[in-house]
Amino acid sequence: MLIRALLPFLALAATTLAATFHKGHDLSSVAMMETGQGAIWHAASGTESTIESILASGGMTTVRLRLWVSSTGQYNLASTLSLAKRFAAAGSDILLDFHFSDTWADPSHQAIPAGWPTDLSSLSMTLRSYVADTLTAFHSAGVDLALVALGNEITAGMLWPAGEISNNDFSGVATLWAAARNGVRDAVSAGVTAPQVMIHLDNGWNSATQSWWYKGVFGTGKSSLNSLASTYGKAVMVAETDWPVECPDVTLSESIMVNAKGQRTWVKDIISVLEDVPSGLGQGVFYWEPAFINNTAPGSGCEDNILFDVDWSNWPETKVTARSSVQMYK
């Protein structure tokens, strides 16, 4: 399985590195769970509560939220902004995860949004203003983002075909990533608080893949990217991870218990690995969608990776009760 369990990314932070260690959860689907699935959250004690309060008591400092480009449908600007306001009001830092697509962007899908140009030069300009406008929208709504990821799982490039890496040609993705990075600069020049800026690659465990990618991109001579690399003296975070409570069909690579206790052990083990990264550059971990109650398995082959037990018997109200693993960051 560890495809999903080990989906770290390298986060290149172009701004001053934060001293904070981000103990995060990706909570992109929480509002959908409440409106579409009737989720009523309960603490492990059984007391009704809010998800932000349950996870904050478990030590969460930061919430990761994905953003798709289309203004209609899931994970759009309006819904993501409203979730960001809600979690920021509850005291969390926010990581905005740009997909630069109208749907899931991952190693096999990086579709250009509808209505965007497809040639590299016009696409770069559109991307730059989209990033600037988006950051401005968050700022105007009172949310200063702690972190932004420019693209999601872009190991094979982004915004295909213009930004697809083929035959080791990184020029498209390097141009586009630099344009997105300039969009962040434009927003900051216009008064937006500077976030840390990240690159998110999948298969972070594979150091050959990671160095192929960074060598390829920096090799294109884009100065905005070259300036990021002092041979990767940059912060790294594990952007997505999960551990199952149920996984009969997969041989796991770690001998960690398949239950809520194991979920805590797994994340604590990741934190100790990150604490051992030299110079304090291991700076965060994000558990992926711990409350995705109608989609508990995605990407892993394991049946259930979430941090809540779900009782569907009282539909359309769904009683969702925290497992002991919500305490993983304590």
Ligand SMILES: *[C@@H]1O[C@H](CO)[C@@H](O)[C@H](O)[C@H]1NC(C)=O
């Ligand atoms: C889960 O619920 C949401 C909201 O009701 C819905 O949009 C989504 O399609 C559902 N996902 C699955 C895998 O059933």
